[in-house]
Amino acid sequence: MAKGKYEKWINEEGLVLLEGWARAGLTDEQIAHNVGVSRSTLNDWKKRYPDISDALKKGKEVVDLQVENALLKRALGYEYEEVTQESQWNEKTNKYELVITKLVKKRQAPDTTAQIFWLKNRRPDKWRDKQDVEHTGDMDLNIVIDYGEDNG
Structure with a gap:
């Protein structure tokens, strides 16, 4: 039986490479291209093989934290x-x-x-931007519009 393409990526070396690509900021589509599969195949692999999913999450988490830290630094x-x-x-x-x-x-x-x-x-x-303000109680509005003698 032929080996599946995924087997190259569920060993230590393959997982490190996947994690590195994710940490470098590559999208899933770009990672799938590098692996030589479609994005839907990569998504299927993430569901079937927790090691692949975990490697991609771990890599992306590092980048997310770096961006968060940079944003905070810029804000302060x-x-x-x-x-x-x-x-x-x-x-x-x-x-x-x-x-x-x-x-x-x-x-x-x-x-x-x-x-x-x-x-x-x-x-x-x-x-x-939008604040929810709740009002309780009555709101009696008595609006009188005076058009004057000429408009009436």
Whole structure:
């Protein structure tokens, strides 16, 4: 009986490769292409072989956490050092080398768009655009429209 194509991917080496592709941000469609199967076949494999499903989930989880951390960093603002390098001749080695010529400490201001995105998703009870407001009691409205003498 012929071996199934999936067998190449349920060993340690194949699972590490699948996880790495997921961690690199490849979509399931791209991973299926790399494996040489259709996306529907990959989806079938994920249902049939928990090791494949787990490897893809594990890889994607790492990337999701990295993006979450980057979003939070951007929302809060951060400090970083900007490095300027220039090519300079080194008399001892008789060749050009990159040398740090300037080091500047900078501050990235907090990003309000990142803050809004974070709060709307993490605290929808307080930060969503639509707020549910419940009113109890009577609302007597007595509206009088006066058209004046000319319009009547």
